[in-house]
Amino acid sequence: MTLQYVLLGFLNYVPSTGYELKKLLDNSTQLFWHAELSQIYPILRKMEADGWVEAHVEPLKGRPDRKRYSITDTGRQAFRSWLSIPVDTIEPEKNEVLLKLFFSGSLDTATVLAHLRLQLELRRAYLQRLQGPTRMEVAALIQATGQHREGVFWELILDYGEEQTKTAITWLEGAIQRVAQLS
Amino acid sequence: MTLQYVLLGFLNYVPSTGYELKKLLDNSTQLFWHAELSQIYPILRKMEADGWVEAHVEPLKGRPDRKRYSITDTGRQAFRSWLSIPVDTIEPEKNEVLLKLFFSGSLDTATVLAHLRLQLELRRAYLQRLQGPTRMEVAALIQATGQHREGVFWELILDYGEEQTKTAITWLEGAIQRVAQLS
């Protein structure tokens, strides 16, 4: 269900092909939503059948025809209606790192430490990327599109990712200290 | 796949029924893993067929027989092997609150603020629960079971939940300030 609205949200900016939508997902919402092409193509067809989007076929030589989808008025209405419904729960998460840590009583201290240190490295690299390239790209996009109101939300989301990542890093550093005392 | 190991992890402490495992999930791992009974029962049968667990049937009057599952040596081996494999990625998340915020350029400021304020309330209530009752229950469980090594991990996980929730609250407060300036 939700993926439909993600795609509508992008199509609300600009008509796109499935392939382009996949890249938009990878380049902008990967922090909080992702999908594979094999999921995107059937959903676009379903939304076309439901009258939420329209396809304009551009024949290509040697490749499958390019289908560029535009949002319809019905689709725009469905999108806005979805957007206006508040999320009134804290969404349950799945986190395999915490899960393994939870059961790590059965694991030797050295292995637990190795696992935590690996996560620490990954998070540090991720933070670098968020603070550097990602931050720049968002700023450039706001300049290029002139979407200043949208830009406020995009930057807030980046802030969220940055703060949560920093918190995870600090926690991992402390956890490593604490676990190291076990041996 | 993963749910198998979650169940094995609990069965590694004590033989349990599907119904009891569901309650263990709800009361301890809901922060990072959850499942419905309709998923748990078939998986227990599958693990029995694979020789990872054994069922001891206790007939009951008027109810379905109670099946208490114990972990086997094979199951214990599979569990330890899973546990020792490091998680070498940052797992992608789905977050509908961020998703809607991302597209909130199409939404009026008052509605965005209402959505953010609702999330702030939810997070604050959640933090109260983590700091109060949940913290106590974990401490009591460590005392009752004498699992002091495990207890370190359980408390670290609680710390993580607390810190991430605090970060979310601070971010929401700032986001509300920032969005309020838009109108």
Place this chain on the structure above:
DNA sequence: CAAGGCATGTAAATCGTTACATGATTTA
């Protein structure tokens, strides 16, 4: 000339939720 990008899709399998079904016992 090899690798990666462009461009579409199908098939199979897995994972997860919601609804349905039963019916006694315990608690408020």
Place this chain on the structure above:
DNA sequence: TAAATCATGTAACGATTTACATGCCTTG
């Protein structure tokens, strides 16, 4: 006496991932 708990499960649906399939064009 109504609601919640105990105790198992099936069926249907929906969501998601992985593997398979084609084949040209562009870049290094």
